[in-house]
Amino acid sequence: MSTGESEERGGRLRSIVPPDRVEWLFDVCGTHGWKLLLVATVLGALPPLVGLEDGYYMTVVTEMYLFAILALSWDIIGGQTGYPSFGNMAFFGIGAYTTAILVKDFAVGFPIAMVAAGLLAVTFATVIGAVVLRLRGHYFAIATLGVLLAAQQVSRNLDITGGASGKILFDVPDASTFYYLFLGVLVAEVALVYYLSNTRFGFVLNAIRDDEEKATAMGFNTTYYKTVAWMLSALFTGLAGGGYSLLNTFLNPQTAYNGSWNVELIAMALMGGSGTVAGPVVGAFGLHTVIEYVERAFVGWQLVVLGAAIVVTVVSFPDGVVGTLREYASEMTYYERGGMAATDGDDAEVTGDE
Amino acid sequence: MAITQFIVNGLLIGALFAGIAVGFALIWGVVDIINLAHGEMVMLGGYVSFWLLTVATGSTDASPTVFLATVPVAIAVLFVVGYALQRTLVQRVIGTDIFLTLLVTFGISIAIQQLAIQAWTANPRSIQTSFADPSMTVAGLTVPKMKLLAFAGALVLTAVLYAFLQRTRTGRAIRGVAQNPEAAELVGIDVEHTRAVTFGISSGIAGGIGAFVAAILTIDPQMGLIYTLKSFVIVVFGGVGSIPGAMVGGLLLGSVEELTAGLVSSRWTLAVSFTLLIVLLVVKPNGLFGEGADQ
Numbered sequence: 076m077s078t079g080e081s082e083e084r085g086g087r088l089r090s091i092v093p094p095d096r097v098e099w100l101f102d103v104c105g106t107h108g109w110k111l112l113l114v115a116t117v118l119g120a121l122p123p124l125v126g127l128e129d130g131y132y133m134t135v136v137t138e139m140y141l142f143a144i145l146a147l148s149w150d151i152i153g154g155q156t157g158y159p160s161f162g163n164m165a166f167f168g169i170g171a172y173t174t175a176i177l178v179k180d181f182a183v184g185f186p187i188a189m190v191a192a193g194l195l196a197v198t199f200a201t202v203i204g205a206v207v208l209r210l211r212g213h214y215f216a217i218a219t220l221g222v223l224l225a226a227q228q229v230s231r232n233l234d235i236t237g238g239a240s241g242k243i244l245f246d247v248p249d250a251s252t253f254y255y256l257f258l259g260v261l262v263a264e265v266a267l268v269y270y271l272s273n274t275r276f277g278f279v280l281n282a283i284r285d286d287e288e289k290a291t292a293m294g295f296n297t298t299y300y301k302t303v304a305w306m307l308s309a310l311f312t313g314l315a316g317g318g319y320s321l322l323n324t325f326l327n328p329q330t331a332y333n334g335s336w337n338v339e340l341i342a343m344a345l346m347g348g349s350g351t352v353a354g355p356v357v358g359a360f361g362l363h364t365v366i367e368y369v370e371r372a373f374v375g376w377q378l379v380v381l382g383a384a385i386v387v388t389v390v391s392f393p394d395g396v397v398g399t400l401r402e403y404a405s406e407m408t409y410y411e412r413g414g415m416a417a418t419d420g421d422d423a424e425v426t427g428d429e
Numbered sequence: 430m431a432i433t434q435f436i437v438n439g440l441l442i443g444a445l446f447a448g449i450a451v452g453f454a455l456i457w458g459v460v461d462i463i464n465l466a467h468g469e470m471v472m473l474g475g476y477v478s479f480w481l482l483t484v485a486t487g488s489t490d491a492s493p494t495v496f497l498a499t500v501p502v503a504i505a506v507l508f509v510v511g512y513a514l515q516r517t518l519v520q521r522v523i524g525t526d527i528f529l530t531l532l533v534t535f536g537i538s539i540a541i542q543q544l545a546i547q548a549w550t551a552n553p554r555s556i557q558t559s560f561a562d563p564s565m566t567v568a569g570l571t572v573p574k575m576k577l578l579a580f581a582g583a584l585v586l587t588a589v590l591y592a593f594l595q596r597t598r599t600g601r602a603i604r605g606v607a608q609n610p611e612a613a614e615l616v617g618i619d620v621e622h623t624r625a626v627t628f629g630i631s632s633g634i635a636g637g638i639g640a641f642v643a644a645i646l647t648i649d650p651q652m653g654l655i656y657t658l659k660s661f662v663i664v665v666f667g668g669v670g671s672i673p674g675a676m677v678g679g680l681l682l683g684s685v686e687e688l689t690a691g692l693v694s695s696r697w698t699l700a701v702s703f704t705l706l707i708v709l710l711v712v713k714p715n716g717l718f719g720e721g722a723d724q
């Protein structure tokens with residue numbers, strides 16, 4: 076919440092963390108992105124090696140990785156491409172049921188089941204995408220929410236999914252497997268999104284978000300780009316789901332297609348700063364910590380807190396942590412280059428990449 | 430015969446869906462917000478009526494007249510709730526990104542939901558109305574009297590809203606703001622106030638119908654989302670900004686659901702309605718009566 080104070084244009088904060096310092100930080104992150112990712116990966120891989128194998132905090136950290144994957148996946152389609160998906164958890168559910176069914180009923184190995192989970196989620200996304208990606212804005216949002224609820228009802232009614240009572244899984248891999256699994260998927264996804272953010276592909280996605288008609292007019296096959304973005308989003312969400320069912324050892328339609336998780340992950344991406352690489356990850360770590368605390372401290376009130384947190388963030392900091400910081404950082408440039416006169420040119424440059 | 434019976438049941442329920450959807454469409458058209466907390470207004474209206482009866486008479490059984498007396502209270506309470514929500518929260522995100530508007534209303538929705546669970550537990554509740562003869566038979570079709578009453582109530586509320594929008598000064602202001610907020614402001618309409626009144630009226634009607642829902646079905650804190658989604662299906666079907674369209678859409682959705690429940694199984698109603706929605710969005714994005722809900 077320290078970003079809130081920067082909004083007040085207060086002098087005190089300004090002297091402690093001057094905008095040019097923040098800008099310098101962004102510059103460092105921008106030029107050394109790969110090194111930072113490597114350092115973060117090594118740091119992330121350490122805890123189990125030094126003996127912190129299980130226990131409550133490891134579970135929390137594993138879940139943080141899981142939510143970071145989900146939030147970043149949502150951001151590929153929601154933040155980068157501008158399609159507000161309220162149905163991403165459908166991919167999660169499909170991935171989760173795939174591994175659960177394959178591992179339990181068909182005795183397939185866990186790694187193969189994971190691959191199947193990812194592939195099935197992507198296939199489903201391709202089919203659904205052919206229909207829903209024709210819609211925009213509110214229509215897209217509600218149609219995807221409809222897909223989520225319909226998928227939930229289908230899995231409640233089928234026999235293979237165990238119906239409403241769900242599936243209980245035994246003989247699951249140990250906790251550190253999942254720790255590394257989610258860390259690995261997260262790192263792969265961050266690397267991919269970071270790489271794409273500086274490629275033609277990433278720019279076209281942003282162009283679709285800003286003005287799809289113009290992007291089409293410039294000769295881009297927007298259907299292709301947004302379908303691929305949607306499939307990528309589904310792939311990582313499906314993998315996360317595939318891991319989750321075995322981590323949780325229990326799966327039913329309510330947990331697999333969890334509508335409030337879908338909102339949570341949108342809130343995470345938005346709070347961190349949607350449309351950036353680090354934003355959704357930061358938001359996921361931050362909000363999950365808060366939710367975890369609230370769930371322990373105020374049992375039964377977590378959704379009230381979540382709802383209030385979402386409303387406050389959206390109303391006060393629609394750009395999220397990263398976006399607000401970046402705006403703060405660019406203030407200095409703004410004055411150095413002569414205020415209003417120079418804003419048009421350098422705006423694009425400052426907000427260009429992570 | 431069975432099919433006719435399903436359709437009759439569907440029409441009776443469908444009028445309630447339509448009444449709820451009309452308010453949803455009104456907020457969408459005038460304030461340009463998809464109000465994901467609309468279903469919560471139905472839920473709260475149901476609880477207002479339920480608790481009023483419980484506190485006043487000491488039981489959840491009520492004669493139809495006593496029950497009907499609680500409906501205006503539910504409408505009034507929800508009008509205030511809607512007005513306040515618009516003034517304090519929703520107003521701040523009008524005209525921004527759609528994520529933001531959707532998230533704010535969703536945030537409101539889940540917060541209200543869980544507050545309701547905390548206050549009243551998650552148990553489903555309902556109001557029992559005591560008719561001497563609970564149902565009547567017309568041409569071989571069974572019509573429960575309470576459902577008929579709810580049907581009539583929903584139609585009356587919708588008709589009153591329609592007349593209000595067409596005839597009164599405030600109604601004309603609302604339509605003016607829907608068409609062009611800047612121009613409305615120029616001719617002296619208080620746009621913010623008008624939007625809040627719209628939000629209040631829509632919530633009020635949803636609350637009034639919520640009372641009927643409590644009397645013919647059940648209410649529970651988590652029922653809201655389904656009603657919001659049904660409203661969306663209906664509005665998309667009828668076309669944004671068309672009250673007759675919403676009416677037809679509601680009756681049709683009710684019939685389709687009852688037919689699915691009767692002929693297949695009630696477990697598939699949601700999947701069927703949403704498949705219908707998606708097909709409709711793709712085939713006929715402007716709805717049956719819409720004046721063009723472009724993108």
